Amino acid sequence: MKQLYGVIGCPIHHSLSPLMHNDAFQQLGIDAHYHAFHVEKEKLPAAIQGIKALGIAGVNVTIPHKTAVIPFLDEIDEMARRIGAVNTIVNENGRLIGYNTDGPGFVRALVEETKTDIQGKRILLIGAGGAARGIYFALANAEAEQIDICNRTKSNAEQLIEASDVSVASHAYSLEEAEARLSQYEIIINTTSVGLYPDVEAMPLSLMNMNENTVVSDIIYNPLETKWLKEARQKGAMVQNGVGMFVYQGALAFEKWTGIFPDVERMKQVVIQQLGGATC
Incomplete structure (x- = not known):
């Protein structure tokens, strides 16, 4: 069965995470799909419950939810707890664990x-x-x-x-x-x-x-x-x-979800090509 991953944020239409991660899944032969989910602030608790209910394997968290999401998770990595912000969630058998790869x-x-x-x-x-x-x-x-x-x-x-x-x-x-x-x-x-x-x-x-x-x-x-x-x-x-940070935080999240560290140079080129230019 295809694994589902995603990113939650508001706004989220600008995110290139789906393009980057789906290319990595395809390159590595992983049967998975990554989707962008627009989640309003007041809908965040329901969205987190939805991750569990739908069996979503992992999600990234972006503006404005990185701090607000913490109370709704089952466990917080020590570094993420010290930082007070989460940008990556791993679903381990129904337990949602928060990390920070930013x-x-x-x-x-x-x-x-x-x-x-x-x-x-x-x-x-x-x-x-x-x-x-x-x-x-x-x-x-x-x-x-x-x-x-x-x-x-x-x-x-x-x-x-x-x-x-x-x-x-x-x-x-x-x-x-x-x-x-x-x-x-x-x-x-x-x-x-x-x-x-x-x-x-x-x-x-x-x-x-x-x-x-x-x-x-x-x-x-x-x-x-x-x-x-x-x-x-x-x-x-x-x-x-910000391309480098975007790619590396995504690669570190990808590794937490799959156990595989992806090709960051390929990820970077996918992002730059989509944005229509050369990185500065």
């Missing part, structure tokens, strides 16, 4: 694509949502020297730092405060959806005070190069889009 996927992509060593680096994260949580913990585990967080609502950044149990120097800032201090950072990462298609003219933060040779990363992959990344590149930064 952070490890991001760090692996950042290191491989920019040849940057995280250890000892001063980093600024923009945003304090579910993706930021995973990335924050993974960067701390990679021994960053300092990880500051800025957010439109400063208190949310403060709460993320206060709730964490990692031993890394961290400060919370408003967007304006972070913009004034931008020259202090060697790596700047946008973890928000600002600039995501179709709102492609929006930018999460001014780069006026950024130093040349700063690594600037945006977890958005549609468009391949956001207006913010384009400006960063023009100012002399090394830029990275």
Whole structure:
């Protein structure tokens, strides 16, 4: 019987996860199908029960459910519990177990694509949502020297730092405060959806005070190069889009579901080809 997998989110029409995972299933000869499920916030509890009732083998979780989904799961992996966000669910004989592959996927992509060593680096994260949580913990585990967080609502950044149990120097800032201090950072990462298609003219933060040779990363992959990344590149930064993180977090989820780590280069090319361009 064909196994069913999927992704739940709202909105979900932009997701390339079905294309990427279904290609991997086909390549590996696995009898399975991956589907995108649009789930409104108020329907999340029913959707989780539906995963059990329908015997769905595993799902990814995206905006806005990564934190909200936790109370409805049977078990949470230790790292996902510490992060406070889940992006991958494995159905083990009717028990739903939550994991977070966002952070490890991001760090692996950042290191491989920019040849940057995280250890000892001063980093600024923009945003304090579910993706930021995973990335924050993974960067701390990679021994960053300092990880500051800025957010439109400063208190949310403060709460993320206060709730964490990692031993890394961290400060919370408003967007304006972070913009004034931008020259202090060697790596700047946008973890928000600002600039995501179709709102492609929006930018999460001014780069006026950024130093040349700063690594600037945006977890958005549609468009391949956001207006913010384009400006960063023009100012002399090394830029990275969200394709690598998207592919690696998906590959790690795929491995948890099937026990097989897929061909990440093939997955990356599938995504880039669908988006109609070359990765930056």
